[in-house]
Amino acid sequence: MSYDSDEMNLSHYEKHRHHDGSSRRREAGPKTIVLVGNPNVGKSLLFNALSGLNVEVSNYPGTTVELTKGVYGEYEVFDTPGIYSVSSFNDEEKAARDIILDADVILNVVDGMHLERDLFLTQQLIDMGRKIVVLVNFMDEVRSSKIEIQIDRLSRFLGVVVLPIVAVHREGFEELPSVISAAREGVQREELHSLLHAALKMVGSQAEALLVLEGDEFIAARHGVPPGKHRDEIYVKRRNRVNYIIEQVARDDSARVRFSDRLGKWAIRPLTGIPMLIAALYVAYLFIGKFVSQTVVDFTERQIGKQYWEPWIRSTVTAFLPATSWWNGILVGEFGVITMTTTYLLFLLLPLVTAFYIALSLMEDSGYLPRLATMVDRSLSVLGLNGRAVIPLILGFGCITSATVTTRLLGTEREKTIATAILQFAIPCSAQLAVIAALLAGAGVGPMAIYIVVMLSVLIALGTVLHRILPGESAPLLLDLPPMRLPRLNNVLRKTSMRTLHFMKEASGWFFLGALGVGIAQSTGALEVVQNLLVPLTTKWLQLPAAASTVFIMGIVRRDFGAAGLYQLPLTPMQITVALITITLFVPCIASLMVMMKERGMREGFVIWIGTWIVAFGLGGLVSQIVM
């Protein structure tokens, strides 16, 4: 195949290019700009720069994919999830695909350090006949690492405007208005042109014709035509075309092995990667476990929450509803919907979850997270998970509720089920961890060893068993490893705030409902009935004081209430072990239960929930009978 005439080709197909009269156009709305790019290329920074604060987040219909919409002048601006190509391989791609098909102008953001990967999508957008502008981000890194990109030549090869930018410093942003109005269709390739001729007769627009040729079943079904069989061929040619362009326009003079490359290798190899992981976790522990969960939360929960917020709202509500009334108890009583939920959500969870997301975003932005996923992939495959599951599992030590939401990023339903079950059973959240650590430290080495061995066994057994009994197969790991780089502070902060906001939005309503449920159960006496039912089980089978049953029930409301309640009980070291095993395995907090029901469905959520009762009391009792 020859490319020699490609730089600015005005042959047959250039003159009568297939104009894209998007068949799915909305009638007459505002014009749309859509930001498109691979994951982590800085799309969202651009989105923020364009749309300011006027932002709307919604779920894409039929998916869990978040869509962000803003306004820029006369345009509506959409941010899309990161994708490697326009196709229908997963929810992100499906959502992005439909917005791309509807767009007036596409701003394609590419990573200058990763052109080889990113231009595949660029070329596909051009092949679709969409009006695009290419923004080459990370130009500061490109310059400092002796990579040369000839922007003008790249622009001529692609046939569209190419703008070099440094998104974090807003470098090049002043050019945005002019390049947006200069958005145009790129250079069309001859070999594709003839293929498209045939498909265009059946499908209205070039973009959709191309996707049909590439075997996109959804688009094909939309037009009532069979999906094409040309995907491999078109993809290979596109890949070759991109490689050719890169050969022509980019030079990499950085012959020496960069330190970041070496660091990346160390992160993957177990021998060096495990110490690195331990170091990373230790730093995270100092930040989250020491600083945020003690210093910060002490201030927000004890000071702001308990001393100012709760007394204030209590007296305000009592002014309208007498303190003795039923409603007063529901709203501002011990488990008051307004008092407890707000304190819990805003003054305890918000700082904790924010801290966890900062740590996660740092690990992600630096390129460490995908390497960690690679290192642990083989071990997690025993549990029917792949390396990506390390993200929800780590997050679980922060907050099971937020981790349960994160299981969405796993590829298959069975992986989501396995990860959710492991989270709900075997991972203690940060609210419990502090109490567990303190109690175990007091109990001695033996109890600590028993606790850790039991929890690890449950985790491994649970994953292995589910992996065996659940139908289907888990998706194998196939992961792009981006270059290791220093995390960008404002990028990390932006991701953290987006994720935190998302989490608060997802979880808040469920927290309120959960607290309401428990409040009603308490005021009607239902809570006490359950508590009393548990007493024989607690004293005979677990061999714990009767008061421990109250602690377990409190654990339903808030896991840390439960664990903290154990402080007050006179327990022997072995009793502490049994109680901690039971309460860790026992039902997750009401919020994570609610979120699990929503994410995994009522039936599955209920089965997992009942499972935690059985395993917690079954195993706790078994350990008790053996050691005491």
Next chain:
Amino acid sequence: MNSSLREETNQWREKIMVHKDGALLLVDATSGQFLTIVSMPEGIIRAQFIRVGIHEGEHVQCLERLPGGTIVLKKNRQQIAIGHQLAEKISVLPFDEGEKP
């Protein structure tokens, strides 16, 4: 790994042994080895590989082979991590650096 998967893998092994002299499964490659892709599974996975330029006849380097068979491939400047289950379905032919076949 369940038994049907193991069976499938063994079938792959046999197929490759019969058809291609010196070819091996990607999962059995060693760190640093240069490889030509001989065969790959069909479907979406295949498209995802082609996207990054990995398909039959292409040259890649096995950057890392982790214990257990997780593989990191290098294609030009891109690095791709591949789970062992997937690496068992890809066959490759090693070659020496400098003498590309």
